Amino acid sequence: MNNQSLQLAKYLEILGIEKLTKIQTLCIEPIYNNNSVFALAPTGSGKTLAFILPLFLKINIEEREHQTLILVPTRELGNQIAHVANKVASAIYSTDNKNILVRTAFGGTPIGAQIEELSKKPHVIIGTPGRIIDLLERDAISLNHLKNLVLDEADIMVGMGFSDQVEEICNYLPIEIQVGLFSATKNEKVSIIEKMILKNAKYMTVQNDIESNQSDDHQLAAQISHYYMTSHKEEKYNTLKKLLKNTEKNDVNKGIIFCHTRETSHQLAESLKKEGFQAEALTGELGQVHRNSIMRNFKTGNLKFLVATNIASRGIDVSKLPIVIHYDIPYTNEEYIHRSGRTGRAGNSGVSVALCEEKNLGYYLNMMKELGISAKSYNYHSDNVSEKSHKISENEQTNRIRFIKMYVNKGKQDKMRPGDILGAFINELSFTKEDIGNIFIFDNFTHVEVNENKKEVLKKAKFKIKNLQVKISEAK
Numbered sequence: 001m002n003n004q005s006l007q008l009a010k011y012l013e014i015l016g017i018e019k020l021t022k023i024q025t026l027c028i029e030p031i032y033n034n035n036s037v038f039a040l041a042p043t044g045s046g047k048t049l050a051f052i053l054p055l056f057l058k059i060n061i062e063e064r065e066h067q068t069l070i071l072v073p074t075r076e077l078g079n080q081i082a083h084v085a086n087k088v089a090s091a092i093y094s095t096d097n098k099n100i101l102v103r104t105a106f107g108g109t110p111i112g113a114q115i116e117e118l119s120k121k122p123h124v125i126i127g128t129p130g131r132i133i134d135l136l137e138r139d140a141i142s143l144n145h146l147k148n149l150v151l152d153e154a155d156i157m158v159g160m161g162f163s164d165q166v167e168e169i170c171n172y173l174p175i176e177i178q179v180g181l182f183s184a185t186k187n188e189k190v191s192i193i194e195k196m197i198l199k200n201a202k203y204m205t206v207q208n209d210i211e212s213n214q215s216d217d218h219q220l221a222a223q224i225s226h227y228y229m230t231s232h233k234e235e236k237y238n239t240l241k242k243l244l245k246n247t248e249k250n251d252v253n254k255g256i257i258f259c260h261t262r263e264t265s266h267q268l269a270e271s272l273k274k275e276g277f278q279a280e281a282l283t284g285e286l287g288q289v290h291r292n293s294i295m296r297n298f299k300t301g302n303l304k305f306l307v308a309t310n311i312a313s314r315g316i317d318v319s320k321l322p323i324v325i326h327y328d329i330p331y332t333n334e335e336y337i338h339r340s341g342r343t344g345r346a347g348n349s350g351v352s353v354a355l356c357e358e359k360n361l362g363y364y365l366n367m368m369k370e371l372g373i374s375a376k377s378y379n380y381h382s383d384n385v386s387e388k389s390h391k392i393s394e395n396e397q398t399n400r401i402r403f404i405k406m407y408v409n410k411g412k413q414d415k416m417r418p419g420d421i422l423g424a425f426i427n428e429l430s431f432t433k434e435d436i437g438n439i440f441i442f443d444n445f446t447h448v449e450v451n452e453n454k455k456e457v458l459k460k461a462k463f464k465i466k467n468l469q470v471k472i473s474e475a476k
Contacts (some may be wrong), residue, residue: 012268014091021046028054036179036198040186048084051180055148056088061098062119065145071129073157075106076262076283076309078126085124107131107443115140129165130443136172143172146441154183154190155334161447161475164407167196174222185334224344227378228354230361239355240327247323255323256309258339270308278304309469327356328362333371353378359437363403403437403449405475410468411444420466421448428463
């Protein structure tokens with residue numbers, strides 16, 4: 001980096017960074033020189049600093065407009081990025097006396113306070129897609145002067161169904177804009193985002209060691225045994241307790257339990273502690289000191305079970321982790337690989353167990369088929385599992401319901417509840433309960449898993465939920 005390296009040294013010293021990681025070395029100079037970047041980088045590689053530092057060094061503090069927008073899939077990840085952003089802003093202020101204003105905008109928090117803060121025209125906004133769209137529609141923010149757009153954890157973003165929201169945000173962007181797309185993995189949906197936001201920009205692909213990491217994860221599958229357990233929704237917690245007691249009986253001394261949200265993680269951890277299990281929640285909003293304390297106890301054996309979200313678990317590396325439990329089924333194949341890859345490391349064997357509700361067993365087994373994994377039904381009375389792996393016959397496949405995910409343009413802000421949606425589908429469209437799988441309600445929209453055979457009925461349907469006209473399409 002030559003001259004640029006000399007300029008970076010003073011900031012890195014304040015930040016306590018002695019050496020840049022590979023992704024930081026590859027990305028900082030191109031981003032500083034106004035190139036758009038598509039970076040594939042494994043978790044824990046330091047990619048947040050790779051885009052925060054060069055973008056912040058370019059901010060014109062005299063121009064009180066929104067100059068940089070960083071889109072994230074979850075509030076937890078957004079808070080992590082905001083923590084790094086504020087540290088970098090502080091380092092720049094102490095060195096150059098440049099006061100860079102950073103604000104966050106996430107769903108699940110009062111929008112009024114956010115609108116007030118954003119009216120001060122911060123240079124940088126870190127937000128989730130749904131909340132950013134809401135703010136744009138209220139004219140609470142303007143992207144007319146935006147110079148940089150970053151999409152972080154793009155693979156999780158598309159896995160959670162935010163492609164439509166990203167596309168809508170693109171309609172508000174200036175023609176000339178620098179883009180940074182960061183992802184741990186690349187798949188077809190990430191490629192669609194790539195084409196969508198990078199088509200009018202010059203860009204370079206900065207690729208870290210992700211390919212070797214991905215192949216490692218797939219090689220680990222041979223060392224990991226994959227099992228599933230089925231239960232009714234109301235019995236899932238009891239099924240988990242029974243599984244944990246069985247693992248303790250077999251001298252399994254630690255494991256990670258994965259949930260979709262931090263709320264579920266904390267509730268589950270508290271319930272397990274009351275039952276006498278040594279469990280703690282590991283979620284994205286925890287401070288570094290608290291997180292380090294939990295991880296130290298986990299690695300030393302003083303803590304047996306981590307209840308974690310996907311985001312918080314990225315970067316966890318425990319060499320001898322016997323078991324991973326999917327309390328909530330992953331949204332994507334990549335998510336399953338990432339979670340399961342926490343076990344079976346360094347030549348050790350591992351176990352990955354998915355707790356399936358009866359209605360989403362087909363969804364899970366189809367995921368295993370796509371990944372080329374032979375999943376087995378867990379057997380409490382065996383040292384591992386039943387010898388017979390679950391291979392779906394043609395007749396079973398024909399009779400089993402295959403679910404697809406549909407997008408509904410109403411969400412939490414419209415006071416949607418699962419019961420409202422379920423009732424409307426049954427009463428208005430003559431669906432049965434078996435035709436409907438999981439219902440995921442986000443701030444501005446909802447994803448509903450439905451019987452694939454009902455897809456065309458839904459696309460043509462015109463009906464209301466809670467007296468609100470809804471639009472339905474297949475989730476991207």
